[in-house]
Amino acid sequence: xxxxxxxxxxxxxxxxxxxxxxxxxxxxxxxxxxxxxxxxxxxxxxxxxxxxxxxxxxxxxxxxxxxxxxxxxxxxxxxxxxxxxxxxxxxxxxxxxxxxxxxxxxxxxxxxxxxxxxxxxxxxxxxxxxxxxxxxxxxxxxxxxxxxxxxxxxxxxxxxxxxxxxxxxxxxxxxxxxxxxxxxxxxxxxxxxxxxxxxxxxxxxxxxxxxxxxxxxxxxxxxxxxxxxxxxxxxxxxxxxxxxxxxxxxxxxxxxxxxxxxxxxxxxxxxxxxxxxxxxxxxxxxxxxxxxxxxxxxxxxxxxxxxxxxxxxxxxxxxxxxxxxxxxxxxxxxxxxxxxxxxxxxxxxxxxxxxxxxxxxxxxxxxxxxxxxxxxxxxxxxxxxxxxxxxxxxxxxxxxxxxxxxxxxxxxxxxxxxxxxxxxxxxxxxxxxxxxxxxxxxxxxxxxxxxxxxxxxxxxxxxxxxxxxxxxxxxxxxxxxxxxxxxxxxxxxxxxxxxxxxxxxxxxxxxxxxxxxxxxxxxxxxxxxxxxxxxxxxxxxxxxxxxxxxx
Amino acid sequence: xxxxxxxxxxxxxxxxxxxxxxxxxxxxxxxxxxxxxxxxxxxxxxxxxxxxxxxxxxxxxxxxxxxxxxxxxxxxxxxxxxxxxxxxxxxxxxxxxxxxxxxxxxxxxxxxxxxxxxxxxxxxxxxxxxxxxxxxxxxxxxx
Numbered sequence: 001x002x003x004x005x006x007x008x009x010x011x012x013x014x015x016x017x018x019x020x021x022x023x024x025x026x027x028x029x030x031x032x033x034x035x036x037x038x039x040x041x042x043x044x045x046x047x048x049x050x051x052x053x054x055x056x057x058x059x060x061x062x063x064x065x066x067x068x069x070x071x072x073x074x075x076x077x078x079x080x081x082x083x084x085x086x087x088x089x090x091x092x093x094x095x096x097x098x099x100x101x102x103x104x105x106x107x108x109x110x111x112x113x114x115x116x117x118x119x120x121x122x123x124x125x126x127x128x129x130x131x132x133x134x135x136x137x138x139x140x141x142x143x144x145x146x147x148x149x150x151x152x153x154x155x156x157x158x159x160x161x162x163x164x165x166x167x168x169x170x171x172x173x174x175x176x177x178x179x180x181x182x183x184x185x186x187x188x189x190x191x192x193x194x195x196x197x198x199x200x201x202x203x204x205x206x207x208x209x210x211x212x213x214x215x216x217x218x219x220x221x222x223x224x225x226x227x228x229x230x231x232x233x234x235x236x237x238x239x240x241x242x243x244x245x246x247x248x249x250x251x252x253x254x255x256x257x258x259x260x261x262x263x264x265x266x267x268x269x270x271x272x273x274x275x276x277x278x279x280x281x282x283x284x285x286x287x288x289x290x291x292x293x294x295x296x297x298x299x300x301x302x303x304x305x306x307x308x309x310x311x312x313x314x315x316x317x318x319x320x321x322x323x324x325x326x327x328x329x330x331x332x333x334x335x336x337x338x339x340x341x342x343x344x345x346x347x348x349x350x351x352x353x354x355x356x357x358x359x360x361x362x363x364x365x366x367x368x369x370x371x372x373x374x375x376x377x378x379x380x381x382x383x384x385x386x387x388x389x390x391x392x393x394x395x396x397x398x399x400x401x402x403x404x405x406x407x408x409x410x411x412x413x414x415x416x417x418x419x420x421x422x423x424x425x426x427x428x429x430x431x432x433x434x435x436x437x438x439x440x441x442x443x444x445x446x447x448x449x450x451x452x453x454x455x456x457x458x459x460x461x462x463x464x465x466x467x468x469x470x471x472x473x474x475x476x477x478x479x480x481x482x483x484x485x486x487x488x489x490x491x492x493x494x495x496x497x498x499x500x501x502x503x504x505x506x507x508x509x510x511x512x513x514x515x516x517x518x519x520x521x522x523x524x525x526x527x528x529x530x531x532x533x534x535x536x537x538x539x540x541x542x543x544x545x546x547x548x549x550x551x
Numbered sequence: 552x553x554x555x556x557x558x559x560x561x562x563x564x565x566x567x568x569x570x571x572x573x574x575x576x577x578x579x580x581x582x583x584x585x586x587x588x589x590x591x592x593x594x595x596x597x598x599x600x601x602x603x604x605x606x607x608x609x610x611x612x613x614x615x616x617x618x619x620x621x622x623x624x625x626x627x628x629x630x631x632x633x634x635x636x637x638x639x640x641x642x643x644x645x646x647x648x649x650x651x652x653x654x655x656x657x658x659x660x661x662x663x664x665x666x667x668x669x670x671x672x673x674x675x676x677x678x679x680x681x682x683x684x685x686x687x688x689x690x691x692x693x694x
Contacts, residue, residue, distance in 0.1 A: 067656065072647050109648060121650055142650060147605065152650060165649040172644045196651065203594060205603045239603065311633055475636035550644045
């Protein structure tokens with residue numbers, strides 16, 4: 001560099017010296033040489049210009065291709081463990097073994113700009129809680145229709161709540177496990193169309209979003225897959241300084257596909273049988289509001305949320321109500337989080353609560369009462385202690401047998417044993433009948449008890465306290481730890497039939513079982529957990545840590 | 552070495568250090584000199600660089616960002632946008648991964664930003680005040 005500069009600096013002097021002999025030359029000669037040199041300079045200039053243009057073009061071509069394809073990604077690696085083995089968290093799969101699969105995940109997103117206004121985006125996510133299966137959370141064609149209106153066609157995350165669309169981007173959230181009381185919706189995506197209209201009013205930025213589509217999911221509580229179609233909704237977000245406010249609504253129509261032998265598969269037919277067959281047969285009036293649906297279930301989500309983040313103080317909260325036209329643990333949920341940033345550290349605290357609302361509870365109670373009434377009526381008519389005469393009359397099991405309603409006419413009692421609707425069976429036949437009656441009674445009571453207690457499980461409650469700490473390792477990586485105490489699973493009352501088995505002496509009409517009605521046992525609901533909350537002492541805790549990155 | 556020389560050296564070092572301090576402390580927001588925008592508030596600039604608005608006083612603007620790790624960038628985001636690099640990444644990741652927005656295009660350094668602002672009439676960028684050249688207009692100074 002220095003040498004070149006020296007050469008350049010010497011150039012005028014050299015030129016001066018070299019031009020000395022020129023003085024002696026003729027003017028014509030001089031002009032000719034000047035002309036030649038000027039031409040040479042011009043040629044060099046042109047060549048330089050061409051090279052510069054080519055370099056620039058190449059550079060812009062390279063940056064154009066790079067600009068058109070954007071690849072971003074996020075990941076969470078960590079582990080979570082539940083305090084004991086009496087309860088189990090089904091949504092993430094957190095039990096008393098420390099598992100990384102519960103919270104670890106990775107996502108990659110590719111966006112290709114087709115034109116200035118159209119883009120194609122795919123986001124693939126692999127979640128440990130889902131067996132690390134790769135699934136497309138987003139796969140859409142985006143169109144910036146106007147400066148204010150953006151449309152998306154294809155697969156998108158469902159924007160139920162404030163954070164639903166990026167709930168898997170751990171880097172963007174303070175928690176490792178978001179409040180289970182609110183964020184436990186078993187469907188994350190919808191295939192359809194959405195539009196966001198953005199506008200400013202003064203210094204407030206609004207975004208109005210509407211969408212419609214079809215989505216699929218799975219509910220572990222009912223052990224069933226489901227399709228919701230159509231599923232549509234709208235929300236409005238307002239940003240003002242450090243504040244964000246949001247209200248959202250979603251309505252879906254669900255169709256379930258229960259697992260064979262699962263909860264929904266066994267419970268629903270039992271309840272449907274109670275409503276359509278046994279109820280009418282035993283004269284129990286249908287209250288008309290049972291809504292034991294597995295298809296065309298309407299669900300409504302309504303929510304309101306806010307966030308305040310001034311860079312130091314973080315406060316956020318949401319409340320939501322979910323209703324469903326079937327027996328489901330639905331109701332009110334909400335949380336409030338407060339955090340404060342001390343440099344790279346963000347300690348935070350969250351209180352969260354969930355409870356099924358009176359609308360859902362009333363539906364459950366109606367089903368329970370109905371199942372109870374039907375059960376009692378069937379039991380009574382099948383013969384009870386202290387009324388052995390039922391066997392000999394045209395009611396109860398005898399009548400059923402005579403009428404052939406349940407057992408087939410003449411199958412047990414010869415037709416000669418019944419005349420004019422009154423049966424007079426022999427001892428052996430009575431014993432057979434009593435055996436059948438016992439079986440029937442057990443079935444009725446077991447069935448009534450199962451419905452009652454299964455329904456009782458749908459009345460839920462839960463609250464939790466979370467403390468967490470986030471540390472910024474660098475601008476793209478965070479480390480987090482979190483401890484959440486879950487408690488107050490709600491007092492429920494379970495029924496167990498109290499029967500004293502009677503002895504049946506051979507060859508005679510013996511004592512019948514004594515039906516003492518139901519014994520009630522106090523317990524607690526499952527909340528968002530599975531297992532035995534009573535054994536767990538009506539509380540549990542989940543501890544977790546993670547590393548979250550984004551690029 | 553004479554005392555005078557030593558003194559001169561100390562003074563010049565101090566001067567350089569001061570110059571360097573001033574250089575990194577003062578970041579200016581610039582637009583093309585032909586733009587009709589003559590001034591902008593910190594709020595407006597913040598919203599433009601966070602993708603929340605695309606105009607200032609009715610004049611359409613396109614933000615021009617700098618590479619991560621540049622001094623001017625850190626100063627700009629800290630003093631004008633009020634976000635640390637971590638907070639900024641969290642902010643953009645919420646938009647990127649929901650298809651709701653993309654961060655402004657990043658240019659290599661002050662010189663490239665100036666070049667872009669000179670070439671594109673609606674470009675708005677930020678540079679160290681020492682890099683201001685003819686053809687660009689300063690509409691905001693962050694101290």
